[in-house]
Amino acid sequence: MKCNEVNDYCDMRMNVDLEDLKAFVATAEMQSFRAASESIHLSQPALTRRIQKLEAVLGVPLLERTTRRVSLTAVGRDFLPRARRLLDDLETSLLSVREIAERRSGLVSIACIPTAAYYFLPDVIAEFTKEYPSIRFRIVDAGANEVLQSVINREVDFGITLLGADDPEVHFEPLIEEPFYLACRRDHPLASRDEVTWAELSDHRFITVGRASGNRLIMDLALSGAPVRPRPYYEVQHLSTSLGLVEAGLGIAALPRMSLPADSHPLIAAIPLKAPTVNRTVGIVRVPQAKASPGAEQFLQMLLTRWQSEAVPET
Structure with missing residues (x-):
């Protein structure tokens, strides 16, 4: 070659x-x-x-x-x-030209933040695979910055991440704006509340993600002018680790709605956080000049249709 x-x-x-x-x-x-x-x-x-x-x-x-x-x-x-x-x-180039043109085979490469990869992608991939069973997927689940870099480096067809970008080559298309919620055990004193302020979290052991996380950046910017803010007691690298510590009764955490378990979870309660309301925007990031495979374009259209029609449920 x-x-x-x-x-x-x-x-x-x-x-x-x-x-x-x-x-x-x-x-x-x-x-x-x-x-x-x-x-x-x-x-x-x-x-x-x-x-x-x-x-x-x-x-x-x-x-x-x-x-x-x-x-x-x-x-x-x-x-x-x-x-x-x-x-x-x-x-991909060695596959049948006709099959690729008809989107019957090929490879779709996606870089995706873990919460979206876990809670949203499987359903869309399952639906897509029913129609195009020969198309394969490669999913790179990584942090927001790593997802963005994978797209810029042309290592994937597109990314799903939190961050927009000021790189002129990259286009960020917002899909969902979701709020941060308090996650605590159902036996915690705050669990019975209809809503909780960020200032009230300062009286409890707060679990946060590290400063390299896009979610941490969003929270820090939103609370930069707050007179009282939660004080980190535990610091972890992944949102799923935060949930594990909450479930063990070690503290409370502020997490985006998509990363929280369903309302029926036996141990963890989710309560809206106010004063201020903090949201994160999840969207598609891609390089418009980079030509994706027909299969990737078809999957992206299905993803956009499904995601934009399904709002994150409120508790």
Whole structure:
């Protein structure tokens, strides 16, 4: 395979073998020569030779080898998503042109914040798969900033995230504006309230996400001028961890409505937060100039239709 993408470590003089790329991606993902060789049905010596050949062609080491594990070099970490994209693009291009045109097969790549990936995508994918059973999906569930970067790097067809962007290449289309709620155990003193102010949370052990989280940024900006605000007692990295601590009775948390369990949850109650009302906007982010596959375009239209017609339920 000849690669003309100068920015993707190749130039017109480089002959990069497709099997070399497959060997590298498998080893990088599994961090094991043995597991990678088994997954692509290749002997370990042959796998090693292919990776050495690829490194020789590129002129840089991609993997660091020790007796116990395999890890990526800095260049290898940067090259891995590019190698995946090259393989995905080639595989898609080798499918029947007629089938792709009719959206009967192909690959849809989506980067998505975890709450949307867990609570919304499965239903839409299930509906889409009934009509197009041969179309495959690759979902990158990551934080808001990582989703945005995946879209900018053209590693996915589109993203679902919190953040708009000032990058002129990127277009952010708002879909849902959802409020933050108090999450607490049903035996907590605040659980019987119809609504709670943010100031009242300062008297309780508050669970928050780290400063790198888009949700934390939204809350900090909204409460920047508040005379009284909740004081973090626990800090976690994921909203799901917050719910686990709430369920264990260790504290309370402020979470977007989509990330909360259903009203029938036996232990956790959700109460609207006021003064101020804090909302986050979830939407589609994509690069308009980047041409997505017909399957991805079809799925995006179904996603937009379903999401815009379904409001997040109030409690």
